[in-house]
Amino acid sequence: xxxxxxxxxAMIPATLAQSLILSFVVMAVMLPxxxxxxxxxxxxxxxxxGGCVCAMTLVAGAPPLVALLAAAAAxxxxxxxxxxxxxxFRIHTLLAGILITTMLYSINLRIxxxxxxxxxxxxxxxxxxxxxxxxxxxxxxxxxxxMILLLALALNLWFLTEHGTAMRAVGANAEMAEAQGIxxxxxxxxxxxxxxxxxxxxxxxxxxxxxxxxxxxxxxVLINALxxxxxxxxxxxxxxxxxxxxxxxxxxxVYYQLISVCLAVGLPPxxxxxxxxxxxxxxxxxxxxxxxxxxxQPKECFKE
Amino acid sequence: MLEISNARKxxxxxxxxxxxxxxxxSLKLNRGDFVVVIGSNGAGKSTMMNAISGAxxxxxxxxxxxxxxxxxxxxxxxxxxxARVFQDPMKGTAASMTIAENMLLADLxxxxxxxxxxxxxxxxxKYREHLSYLGLGLENRFDTQVSLxxxxxxxxxxxxxxxxxxxxxxxxxxxxxxxDPRTADLxxxxxxxxxxxxxxxxxxVTHNMxxxxxxxxxxxxxxxxxxxxxxxGEEKARATVxxxxxxxxxxxxxxxxxx
Ligand SMILES: Nc1ncnc2c1ncn2[C@@H]1O[C@H](COP(=O)(O)OP(=O)(O)OP(=O)(O)O)[C@@H](O)[C@H]1O
Ligand SMILES: [Mg+2]
Numbered sequence: 001x002x003x004x005x006x007x008x009x010a011m012i013p014a015t016l017a018q019s020l021i022l023s024f025v026v027m028a029v030m031l032p033x034x035x036x037x038x039x040x041x042x043x044x045x046x047x048x049x050g051g052c053v054c055a056m057t058l059v060a061g062a063p064p065l066v067a068l069l070a071a072a073a074a075x076x077x078x079x080x081x082x083x084x085x086x087x088x089f090r091i092h093t094l095l096a097g098i099l100i101t102t103m104l105y106s107i108n109l110r111i112x113x114x115x116x117x118x119x120x121x122x123x124x125x126x127x128x129x130x131x132x133x134x135x136x137x138x139x140x141x142x143x144x145x146x147m148i149l150l151l152a153l154a155l156n157l158w159f160l161t162e163h164g165t166a167m168r169a170v171g172a173n174a175e176m177a178e179a180q181g182i183x184x185x186x187x188x189x190x191x192x193x194x195x196x197x198x199x200x201x202x203x204x205x206x207x208x209x210x211x212x213x214x215x216x217x218x219x220x221v222l223i224n225a226l227x228x229x230x231x232x233x234x235x236x237x238x239x240x241x242x243x244x245x246x247x248x249x250x251x252x253x254v255y256y257q258l259i260s261v262c263l264a265v266g267l268p269p270x271x272x273x274x275x276x277x278x279x280x281x282x283x284x285x286x287x288x289x290x291x292x293x294x295x296x297q298p299k300e301c302f303k304e
Numbered sequence: 305m306l307e308i309s310n311a312r313k314x315x316x317x318x319x320x321x322x323x324x325x326x327x328x329x330s331l332k333l334n335r336g337d338f339v340v341v342i343g344s345n346g347a348g349k350s351t352m353m354n355a356i357s358g359a360x361x362x363x364x365x366x367x368x369x370x371x372x373x374x375x376x377x378x379x380x381x382x383x384x385x386x387a388r389v390f391q392d393p394m395k396g397t398a399a400s401m402t403i404a405e406n407m408l409l410a411d412l413x414x415x416x417x418x419x420x421x422x423x424x425x426x427x428x429x430k431y432r433e434h435l436s437y438l439g440l441g442l443e444n445r446f447d448t449q450v451s452l453x454x455x456x457x458x459x460x461x462x463x464x465x466x467x468x469x470x471x472x473x474x475x476x477x478x479x480x481x482x483x484d485p486r487t488a489d490l491x492x493x494x495x496x497x498x499x500x501x502x503x504x505x506x507x508x509v510t511h512n513m514x515x516x517x518x519x520x521x522x523x524x525x526x527x528x529x530x531x532x533x534x535x536x537g538e539e540k541a542r543a544t545v546x547x548x549x550x551x552x553x554x555x556x557x558x559x560x561x562x563x
Contacts, residue, residue, distance in 0.1 A: 181383030
């Protein structure tokens with residue numbers, strides 16, 4: 001028992017750093033799904049796209065932050081494309097995302113010219129804090145933590161603006177939003193693009209964190225992100241926009257710790273997908289099993 | 305204020321079930337007109353409303369609102385001119401957002417969204433006041449999700465949202481038809497108060513002939529996508545329910561005779 005505990009604690013810095021990077025992808029899943037009512041799978045493709053673009057930009061000699069921004073820009077385009085083919089050709093959002101993800105695999109291969117690119121020589125963004133005297137993992141935690149915090153705060157402010165409110169209206173009732181003068185196409189394309197940018201930024205961070213990019217690095221990232229989102233929403237709820245955004249980060253952190261515990265207990269890595277599936281199932285089944293979910297209050301009934 | 309000239313709309317063009325919904329419809333509304341629109345099922349009333357709001361683009365013809373040719377404009381570009389209350393209370397509001405946020409969205413119709421704070425204290429105060437005219441107490445449940453409101457309350461909110469910002473044209477398509485009689489009365493009275501107070505140019509579709517007689521300064525009857533009858537001024541004031549129903553039966557006779 002003590003061994004298991006120690007094994008888990010020893011992994012905390014590494015898994016925490018990982019989970020903060022993943023939280024960008026969780027954000028990328030949450031934004032279209034919860035805010036725009038546009039369930040989207042593009043993250044599975046825009047995440048490795050971000051990794052590949054970031055790697056090639058670094059190799060070309062660009063500074064690490066520029067490489068991350070280039071990754072985000074590429075992800076933005078991918079998201080926009082998914083939204084556009086859904087709107088223009090009336091293809092289901094999930095199918096549109098699968099199409100773009102499939103095509104992105106080839107594009108990612110083209111971008112790198114090979115299946116993976118090592119980045120051991122290049123300066124990474126984590127070099128910024130190289131001299132502070134922190135371990136590698138803690139450098140990542142501080143830097144990525146600050147970035148995701150910044151993103152969460154920025155999104156919080158955004159949804160308090162007129163534009164942000166308009167964006168939420170598109171997800172809540174597109175027909176009504178349009179009747180209030182909101183350009184539903186523009187908002188949807190921009191919103192799903194923003195999500196793509198988040199996922200690709202996360203991919204770029206991951207490439208810099210693990211010092212290589214791989215065309216297959218997106219494999220399964222979507223279901224991980226979804227699991228994290230479900231766990232976060234189960235714990236924090238999604239009654240307000242603040243909770244919805246906090247659920248992203250909390251979910252990512254808790255999910256990775258759960259996985260880490262599974263590993264510490266001695267679960268073979270191959271069985272982790274079952275664990276992930278069970279976590280999602282538990283979170284989704286909790287309400288129907290009568291387990292009260294924090295934050296999700298029962299519907300009140302008002303009399304006129 | 306609103307001018308429709310020779311509007312045509314055909315559904316399923318060129319197919320066996322081709323349906324002409326607007327057949328060269330022309331209509332002119334002056335500022336402050338309150339037009340009650342009647343006509344049998346399938347006469348083209350909703351299609352006309354959709355054509356004005358932009359939900360449907362006409363095949364030919366022209367629609368001008370307050371001097372702006374909106375014929376080819378999409379819904380969101382016309383929103384500045386046109387506000388609408390649908391028959392279905394669920395359609396006019398965003399259920400997962402609060403009353404206050406919904407009011408803000410209506411505000412964005414006249415003042416397109418910008419990158420600035422949405423629900424400022426001044427705005428909240430203004431919305432509170434607008435809601436209080438309804439007398440439903442909605443102003444005290446400002447931060448309640450709209451999904452928790454009853455159908456009648458939601459429709460009342462839709463109405464307040466539609467008249468806020470004083471649109472050039474207000475479209476009401478059987479907007480009380482889905483409500484129980486008492487609530488329907490309440491919403492209708494709120495409508496009349498707002499339309500009178502703000503002198504809104506209004507088109508109201510109804511199947512209630514008593515309302516057609518009682519309200520508005522004009523009544524038009526649509527049939528097969530055309531204006532079959534139009535009464536205004538003195539004529540409208542003198543019209544009775546019996547007169548209006550008479551016109552429905554003329555139409556049915558004609559159909560029976562096949563002329
Ligand atoms: N989206 C559509 N696609 C195909 N046909 C349509 C569509 N909308 C309306 N129509 C047809 O156009 C004609 C006019 O319909 P419309 O809804 O305008 O009638 P209405 O006067 O509003 O009738 P009601 O009193 O029943 O609401 C009908 O024959 C209808 O079947
Ligand atoms: Mg109708």
